[in-house]
Amino acid sequence: MTGMTSLSVKNLKRKPGRTIALVLLTAFLALAVFGGSVVVLSLRNGLQSLEARLGADIILVPSEAQSKVSFQNMFLQGTTGAFYMDASVTEKALEVPGVEKAAPQVFLASLKADCCSIKIQVIGIDPEKDFTVQPWIARSLTGELGEMEVAVGCKVEADIGEIIRIYEQRCKVIARLEPTGTGLDTAVYCNMDTMNKLLAAAEAKGISHKITSDDDSVVSAVYIKVKDGYDIDTVNTALTGKLRKVTAVRTRSMITGVSDSLAGVSRTVSTMIVVIWVLAFIILLLSYVMIIRERSREFAVLRVLGASRKMLGRMALLESAACGLMGGILGVIVAAVGVFAFASLIESSLGLPYLMPAFSTVLLLAIGTILLSIAVSAAASALSAWRLSRVNPGTALREGN
Amino acid sequence: MKKQIIPGCVMLVLALVISIGSFTFLSPCVHEDGSVGACWWAGRALLGLGCLLGILAVLTIVSGRARFGTYLSSIAVCVLGILTPGTLISLCRMSSMHCRAVMQPAMIILFAAGGLTAAIGAWVGSKDKWGKQ
Numbered sequence: 001m002t003g004m005t006s007l008s009v010k011n012l013k014r015k016p017g018r019t020i021a022l023v024l025l026t027a028f029l030a031l032a033v034f035g036g037s038v039v040v041l042s043l044r045n046g047l048q049s050l051e052a053r054l055g056a057d058i059i060l061v062p063s064e065a066q067s068k069v070s071f072q073n074m075f076l077q078g079t080t081g082a083f084y085m086d087a088s089v090t091e092k093a094l095e096v097p098g099v100e101k102a103a104p105q106v107f108l109a110s111l112k113a114d115c116c117s118i119k120i121q122v123i124g125i126d127p128e129k130d131f132t133v134q135p136w137i138a139r140s141l142t143g144e145l146g147e148m149e150v151a152v153g154c155k156v157e158a159d160i161g162e163i164i165r166i167y168e169q170r171c172k173v174i175a176r177l178e179p180t181g182t183g184l185d186t187a188v189y190c191n192m193d194t195m196n197k198l199l200a201a202a203e204a205k206g207i208s209h210k211i212t213s214d215d216d217s218v219v220s221a222v223y224i225k226v227k228d229g230y231d232i233d234t235v236n237t238a239l240t241g242k243l244r245k246v247t248a249v250r251t252r253s254m255i256t257g258v259s260d261s262l263a264g265v266s267r268t269v270s271t272m273i274v275v276i277w278v279l280a281f282i283i284l285l286l287s288y289v290m291i292i293r294e295r296s297r298e299f300a301v302l303r304v305l306g307a308s309r310k311m312l313g314r315m316a317l318l319e320s321a322a323c324g325l326m327g328g329i330l331g332v333i334v335a336a337v338g339v340f341a342f343a344s345l346i347e348s349s350l351g352l353p354y355l356m357p358a359f360s361t362v363l364l365l366a367i368g369t370i371l372l373s374i375a376v377s378a379a380a381s382a383l384s385a386w387r388l389s390r391v392n393p394g395t396a397l398r399e400g401n
Numbered sequence: 402m403k404k405q406i407i408p409g410c411v412m413l414v415l416a417l418v419i420s421i422g423s424f425t426f427l428s429p430c431v432h433e434d435g436s437v438g439a440c441w442w443a444g445r446a447l448l449g450l451g452c453l454l455g456i457l458a459v460l461t462i463v464s465g466r467a468r469f470g471t472y473l474s475s476i477a478v479c480v481l482g483i484l485t486p487g488t489l490i491s492l493c494r495m496s497s498m499h500c501r502a503v504m505q506p507a508m509i510i511l512f513a514a515g516g517l518t519a520a521i522g523a524w525v526g527s528k529d530k531w532g533k534q
Contacts, residue, residue, distance in 0.1 A: 155496040156496075157492075186497060341509070342503070342506055344496055345503055
């Protein structure tokens with residue numbers, strides 16, 4: 001350690017109250033920037049993930065679905081819901097010009113599962129027709145979903161190989177899916193054979209899914225992929241016209257709604273970060289100006305002892321940079337503990353898709369925040385350091401007397 | 402003397418937050434039908450550990466002789482507190498539920514803070530003790 005660095009460290013230790021106050025102030029800055037940035041990035045990731053997961057251009061649901069449960073909430077918050085329409089909707093939809101693919105899904109809200117105190121959403125997919133969930137499942141499962149086998153979203157705490165009971169039926173967990181940051185993470189996925197057995201078990205418990213008494217071939221939603229070159233709105237209108245008691249929802253309208261909410265949250269968080277930074281920078285600036293006055297005699301003595309102006313300026317900058325470094329690290333640690341440990345709470349409070357950024361991004365953000373804290377701390381003390389270096393030793397010492 | 406008591410006071414505050422929190426704002430899941438799940442038992446265990454940490458914290462403040470050993474015992478209690486929700490006693494299986502989203506992370510943070518404080522207390526105590534010898 002050089003003489004000047006050693007002196008700076010001693011100065012910081014000699015006045016622990018002042019050092020702690022400066023470190024805490026900088027930590028507050030770092031906490032706001034790091035925590036706020038992680039939240040905003042997670043929301044953006046969540047929106048991208050929602051876009052990727054929806055995969056379809058149009059979703060067909062029974063007309064009563066919108067009144068029974070908010071379809072958007074099923075995707076965003078994992079709200080359970082079950083509504084049914086005739087399975088022939090899939091074939092009829094394929095007859096509409098412009099429809100490339102039609103993938104049916106069947107929803108079933110479990111009773112209070114034996115594992116949890118809340119209902120879970122069970123989603124049955126047709127692996128041959130599905131183009132939305134299957135690519136996501138394929139990332140975690142090499143084979144196909146067999147009979148009474150399920151894949152669980154990342155928020156369902158069940159290990160691979162474990163048996164979970166749904167309507168007293170034993171289902172084997174064969175895959176845990178990657179997080180999407182949406183309500184889809186709280187669902188359980190199975191093939192249509194398994195779903196039919198679960199529907200029968202639900203029927204036995206008095207939860208009917210039949211539309212008519214003699215037909216039990218039902219679907220809850222049909223995901224539509226529109227052919228290239230066709231206008232999605234035109235296909236949407238054609239589907240609404242052809243299919244009775246069915247509502248065609250454009251996924252873009254769902255995403256736009258989420259995107260608007262997200263833009264609002266991002267704007268609020270960003271504004272808060274800027275306001276906190278401006279206020280804290282002013283407080284830091286004032287603190288360093290006050291510290292100058294307090295330390296003018298000390299610097300005058302150092303000048304008398306032979307320290308150059310440049311050395312004094314460097315010492316003041318070193319001290320503030322050290323405070324910035326400690327505060328930056330402290331702020332990042334506290335923010336990281338908060339945003340990572342309480343990610344589920346933040347997600348449910350915001351009610352928006354929320355997917356944490358990759359570790360490398362978080363690491364870069366942490367390093368950036370610490371560097372920014374050092375830079376701001378040094379910048380706030382630069383004026384004071386310059387003024388300190390200009391102190392006239394004689395005047396300063398006389399003022400003290 | 403004062404230096405050695407401060408960690409004990411911090412531990413006492415943490416123990417109070419843990420104990421009161423375990424049946425209020427950091428409680429396990431509230432079941433609509435009145436039934437209890439595994440997380441409820443985790444909540445009871447955390448209440449017990451919180452009370453135990455509180456007693457140890459009081460001992461570190463009032464008892465000069467056994468202070469070092471009490472701090473070490475507190476570290477062990479805090480390790481147990483960190484392991485209780487989720488590892489030693491299972492919680493609900495949906496990570497969005499209150500026991501997993503709030504109780505578990507908050508209790509882990511509080512017990513980790515308690516353990517760190519106890520470790521500082523033990524370190525300060527041992528330094529003073531060896532310094533005197």
